[in-house]
Amino acid sequence: MQTIEQLADRLVEDAYILQASDIHIVPRKQDALVQFRLGGMLVTKHVLSKQMCERLLAHFKFLADMDIGERRRPQSGAMEMNVAHTTVHLRLSTLPTIYDESLVIRLLPLHSSLPLKQLALFPSTIKKLLALLNYSHGLMIFTGPTGSGKTTTLYSLLNVCRHHFQRNVITLEDPVEKRAEDVLQVQVNEKAGITYAAGLKAILRHDPDVIMVGEIRDAETARIAVRAALTGHLVLTTMHTKDAVGAIYRLLEFGVPFQEMAQTLVAVTAQRLVQLKCPFCEAECSPFCRQYRPVRRVGVYELLYGSELAQAMRAAKGEQATYVYTRLKDVIKKGIALGFLHEHVIESWLLDEATS
Known part of the structure; x- marks a missing residue:
């Protein structure tokens, strides 16, 4: 069974390889969806349990210097990760919903000016x-x-x-x-x-x-x-x-x-x-x-x-x-x-x- 750290790294790596612009973690009543924005459209990649989703959000918030204990107010943060020998800047945004926190991660590869x-x-x-x-x-x-x-x-x-x-x-x-x-x-x-x-x-x-x-x-x-x-x-x-x-x-x-x-x-x-x-x-x-x-x-x-x-x-x-x-x-x-x-x-x- 993969750890939360491995799951987080894999999500970012998969999104980068597929050239996704955003990762959406969307809470639902019984579980949570992980979706990638590919070419302007949202594509569902994984379904996570509530417990796994909470741990994953806490992990990302910790890495982005956000308040892990605060779940009732929107927060924003930023971090960098090395993916496939490339530094990727991540911009994170949380939003409280009726079920739990939602997280959107914007992927911004460094030195990525389009020809x-x-x-x-x-x-x-x-x-x-x-x-x-x-x-x-x-x-x-x-x-x-x-x-x-x-x-x-x-x-x-x-x-x-x-x-x-x-x-x-x-x-x-x-x-x-x-x-x-x-x-x-x-x-x-x-x-x-x-x-x-x-x-x-x-x-x-x-x-x-x-x-x-x-x-x-x-x-x-x-x-x-x-x-x-x-x-x-x-x-x-x-x-x-x-x-x-x-x-x-x-x-x-x-x-x-x-x-x-x-x-x-x-x-x-x-x-x-x-x-x-x-x-x-x-x-x-x-x-x-x-x-x-x-x-x-x-x-x-x-x-x-x-x-x-x-x-x-x-x-x-x-x-x-x-x-x-x-x-x-x-x-x-x-x-x-x-x-x-x-x-x-x-x-x-x-x-x-x-x-x-």
């Missing part, structure tokens, strides 16, 4: 993004729902900025999603007084070339990010909006003056992750096929920049303007027509749009 050629469905998108990185100052916003690949895109582009353009890159995140040795990363810590706004002010005094702000959440952060772009820095950040145009309206809601937005906004990108059609499986990929396919999901991008962006800002201001650009729906349809994607991708995307 640019694997980032997008169409290489032309990457060429446009790299061309936009040549700006010495300005604001680039990446939008999309949680899990749409915004952080992966940002870190891949930051890696290019650091190693190919030789720029000083500083990030401000809550929490730090991926560890990067050659990039200065600042963790938001409101108890210590490091908010997004305070952190950005401090970063501006640290001679950065490129600043990555994890997310624009409030008016103060939006104004400081725009001001940083005005003072000669390239600022990359994220927002939660449905499409690229929505970011313009969100900035206006945050009280960013239209004149400053017009001077700083370089591009807005909306993105989604889509499942590639498997050349071997007719329907859904088996776990074995997932393991041996290095690229299963890629990003599709809606890019708004240049004259079309200027026209979109004019329309947001209430002026008469006409603009046409390639939408996410058009990119997905093109991928289906060329045989890269299943037809159900557009159906699920349209359903998401209708319910959002």
Whole structure:
């Protein structure tokens, strides 16, 4: 019979080998489920007894410096493990439920920036993004729902900025999603007084070339990010909006003056992750096929920049303007027509749009 330590190590190792993004431990009335998130879907891997589940949660909480005795309040922690000769950063989150604590473990392999050629469905998108990185100052916003690949895109582009353009890159995140040795990363810590706004002010005094702000959440952060772009820095950040145009309206809601937005906004990108059609499986990929396919999901991008962006800002201001650009729906349809994607991708995307 395997020990709790062996079970914990095996779960993390299996998740890493299968390229799972998360491990979910879900308590039920009589037992508990262990599920892996593979390609955006939850796949059940094990069923544990209540006693085994409690011991496993206590073991992970101990390793992540969390309070083992506290089971009534949500907690978060972090740790690192060596798996298959690779260091994997684990971010843990507990949540009390009606039966017991639930635990979600996010796997973040270190030094895991995705190669640019694997980032997008169409290489032309990457060429446009790299061309936009040549700006010495300005604001680039990446939008999309949680899990749409915004952080992966940002870190891949930051890696290019650091190693190919030789720029000083500083990030401000809550929490730090991926560890990067050659990039200065600042963790938001409101108890210590490091908010997004305070952190950005401090970063501006640290001679950065490129600043990555994890997310624009409030008016103060939006104004400081725009001001940083005005003072000669390239600022990359994220927002939660449905499409690229929505970011313009969100900035206006945050009280960013239209004149400053017009001077700083370089591009807005909306993105989604889509499942590639498997050349071997007719329907859904088996776990074995997932393991041996290095690229299963890629990003599709809606890019708004240049004259079309200027026209979109004019329309947001209430002026008469006409603009046409390639939408996410058009990119997905093109991928289906060329045989890269299943037809159900557009159906699920349209359903998401209708319910959002």
